[in-house]
Amino acid sequence: MSAITTIAALPLLIIVLMTTLELGSLRVVAARARSAADLAVLVAVNDQDDGELQRSGTLVAAADAADVARTVFAANLDPLAPFLAATPADVAADAAIQVEPRPATVHLRVTVPVRTPLFGALFFHPITDVAVQANGGAR
Amino acid sequence: MITILIPLLFAVIEFGDVFQRWLAQESATVQVARYAGELGGDAPEVRALLDGSLRSSGIDPSAATVDVTPARVGWREPLTVTVRTNAMVAIPFLFSAAIPLRTSAVVRGELAR
Numbered sequence: 001m002s003a004i005t006t007i008a009a010l011p012l013l014i015i016v017l018m019t020t021l022e023l024g025s026l027r028v029v030a031a032r033a034r035s036a037a038d039l040a041v042l043v044a045v046n047d048q049d050d051g052e053l054q055r056s057g058t059l060v061a062a063a064d065a066a067d068v069a070r071t072v073f074a075a076n077l078d079p080l081a082p083f084l085a086a087t088p089a090d091v092a093a094d095a096a097i098q099v100e101p102r103p104a105t106v107h108l109r110v111t112v113p114v115r116t117p118l119f120g121a122l123f124f125h126p127i128t129d130v131a132v133q134a135n136g137g138a139r
Numbered sequence: 140m141i142t143i144l145i146p147l148l149f150a151v152i153e154f155g156d157v158f159q160r161w162l163a164q165e166s167a168t169v170q171v172a173r174y175a176g177e178l179g180g181d182a183p184e185v186r187a188l189l190d191g192s193l194r195s196s197g198i199d200p201s202a203a204t205v206d207v208t209p210a211r212v213g214w215r216e217p218l219t220v221t222v223r224t225n226a227m228v229a230i231p232f233l234f235s236a237a238i239p240l241r242t243s244a245v246v247r248g249e250l251a252r
Contacts (some may be wrong), residue, residue: 006140017147024158031162035169042173043247047215068247075217075245 015122022118029083030130033112036076037095041136044069044099044106048138059138061104066097069106077112085113085127104138146233153228157238160226163196165242172220172244179250180218181207189222198224212248219245 047068049060062068074092081088095110112130120126171189178185185207190200204223212218221243229235 002140006143009140010143013143013147017150020151021154024154028158028161032165035165039169039172039244039246043176046247046249072245072247075219076243078245079241079243 018118019122022116025083026114026116026128026130029080029114030112030132032080033077033130033132034134036073036080037108037110037132037134038136039076040069040073041106041108041134043072044097045104045136045138048104049101058102059104060101061099061106061138065099065104065106069097069099069108070095073108073110083114085115106136108132108134142232146230149230150233153230157226157228157240160196160198160224161240161242164193164198164222164224164240167192167196167198168220168222168242169244171222172218172246175207175220176212176218176246176249179213179248179252180209180211193222193224212250214248214251216248217245218248219243 044065045061047062047065049062052058052060070092073095074088077084077088077091084091086094091110091112095108097109098107099105100107110132112132113127114130115126116128117126119128167189170192171185174188175181175185186205189203189205193200193203202224206219206221208219208221209216221241223239223241225237226240227235227237
């Protein structure tokens with residue numbers, strides 16, 4: 001009886017285990033993507049307009065702050081490339097980055113497509129979109 | 140049944156621990172990269188901050204490998220901090236192994252030389 005129960009329950013147990021692992025992996029990738037976005041925004045908001053700072057002492061975002069955010073975001077997503085359904089450069093290119101010069105503030109919103117092959121096999125959901133948002137301001 | 144359930148239970152616990160450790164290491168790496176950017180590259184203060192962050196997360200800093208490249212950067216030059224450690228995973232009746240964890244963060248130098 002015990003052997004039959006084991007054999008019957010084994011596929012279910014393995015599926016539960018694999019789903020748990022994939023969910024855990026998805027959470028890690030999502031957390032690392034958010035961390036990459038935070039860092040990108042932080043670096044971009046520190047990209048100050050030097051001329052304005054010297055002239056008036058005001059913190060104003062540099063003209064290339066959005067490009068800086070995109071570049072740094074792509075660079076920090078790079079270690080996650082094997083887990084993503086698009087290249088880090090493409091994900092960063094699709095990011096909506098809004099720069100407000102006064103006060104210097106950078107907002108980043110992006111959807112990161114993460115590969116979830118097991119979810120694909122079980123629930124027909126091979127790519128899971130993770131919404132990421134980061135905001136930073138110079139004060 | 141028990142010989143299957145116990146390894147499964149340990150697998151969930153062990154991999155959960157590895158994920159938690161990975162996130163803690165990632166967070167420490169980001170903080171250290173920010174600090175290295177402010178100081179303009181590698182410095183004893185950067186290593187001390189990393190040691191403290193790893194230790195508070197339960198990771199032995201003496202077993203971690205840290206690369207700060209380049210070691211010295213100027214204003215707005217890219218700086219990469221990479222931290223490598225090994226996480227031990229032991230699942231009864233199945234295996235035990237060291238899983239390499241690599242985290243990195245890219246920032247820009249914030250020190251005008």
